Amino acid sequence: MTATTDTASGTANPLIAAGAEGHRRILTGDRPTGPLHLGHYFGTLRNRVQLQSQGLELMIVIADYQVITDRDRAERIAEHAENLVLDYLAAGVDPERATIFTHSAVPALNQLMLPFLSLISVAELSRNPTVKDEIAHSRQAAVSGLMFTYPVHQAADLLFCKADLVPVGQDQLPHLETTRLIARRFNDRYTPLFPEPQALLSRAPLLLGTDGGKMSKSRGNAITLGADEDETARLLRGAVTDTDRHISYQPETRPGVSNLVLLIALCQDRDPHAVAEEIGSGGAALLKRTATEAVNEFLRPLRTRRAELAADRAVLRDVLHAGNARANAIADRTLAEVRTAMGTF
Structure with a gap:
């Protein structure tokens, strides 16, 4: 197998x-x-x-x-x-x-x-x-x-x-x-x-919600599979990060930043440490923009299929x-x- x-x-x-x-x-x-x-x-x-x-x-x-x-x-x-x-x-x-x-x-x-x-x-x-x-x-x-x-x-x-x-x-x-x-x-x-x-x-891997807590639609911190690209961007813009501009993958000490790094890694089929190193000193703004692009690109075929199925x-x-x-x-x-x-x- x-x-x-x-x-x-x-x-x-x-x-x-x-x-x-x-x-x-x-x-x-x-x-x-x-x-x-x-x-x-x-x-x-x-x-x-x-x-x-x-x-x-x-x-x-x-x-x-x-x-x-x-x-x-x-x-x-x-x-x-x-x-x-x-x-x-x-x-x-x-x-x-x-x-x-x-x-x-x-x-x-x-x-x-x-x-x-x-x-x-x-x-x-x-x-x-x-x-x-x-x-x-x-x-x-x-x-x-x-x-x-x-x-x-x-x-x-x-x-x-x-x-x-x-x-x-x-x-x-x-x-x-x-x-x-x-x-x-x-x-x-x-x-x-x-x-x-x-x-x-x-x-x-456990993905946290955009507020750093457990991901749940009822808490308004989850990106649903059927969300559109604008809603995805809005949620990720409001995601919790921290004040350290240099991006690193440290889930224990930097959960918010690391959660976004992990999300990018999952969507792009990459190692999260490599993702963090690539963003480097780009800060939270670049991290969130990269996450938004990665999620929307990854979900685009699924969302297209979902919309077709939802029509009937x-x-x-x-x-x-x-x-x-x-x-x-x-x-x-x-x-x-x-x-x-x-x-x-």
Whole structure:
């Protein structure tokens, strides 16, 4: 299997090549809470396209039910779901080879929650550090049962399609371990049915928002994939830098400057140290101008494709309908196997 390239450094990315070797099906996804941005692209979207190109079967869940895990209300979910499909296709995901589906459209997937909940204890869920953190940052007036059982819902996402490889960040490893535990206990208690999914740890560099904080559209600090060139320029003009005119790549001590250097490097497939050295004493003005040109040049083909797809949104709905049908067929088959193993109807 051919190694893919890490565009931050121009070197082969052994995690994708070695991690994907011997695996068959990958599940990944997003919550439909807003448009995808550059952080999403370099963090996950690019890798999905690379993994698909290596011949792995890609399952992408648009996790609409998960929107209500940490907020009291969910707004414009259908619109956001369609926009996710738009971003996926524009970025290069092939709907003929990838299954793009929504939680709410696959009843059998969600029905797996019940037997899976019987395989995990309240104490084990309470100890999950990711759940603790998500509860602490919840937007709900009171923590819901769905928030508490979120790792089990994620286990259903992974096990319904028998995914054996999951691209995750370090913070999601506790959730994946819950999935592996549920699979192991089901296999031991009933019959061997589920693989124990392996983590494909992301080495994607973390891009900060233009204000130096976490990149998020709701904070107004993110460059979305669908933003036009003028909006991109406006956001980058306001990006946080510092008072040192000489540009260097030092993420720990100069996060704002280094974030813009990294962004240029990712867009131009270069080493960030080389980018910083080239800008040198040009200061923040040259850095921001270079970043704007690099981002707009990099995103131009994607944005053109995105605009073409957006002109006929029926295509996006057709992709979702086809993906939902495929996911339902897989989920129905898995649920029937679970019922047989458990001796239920």
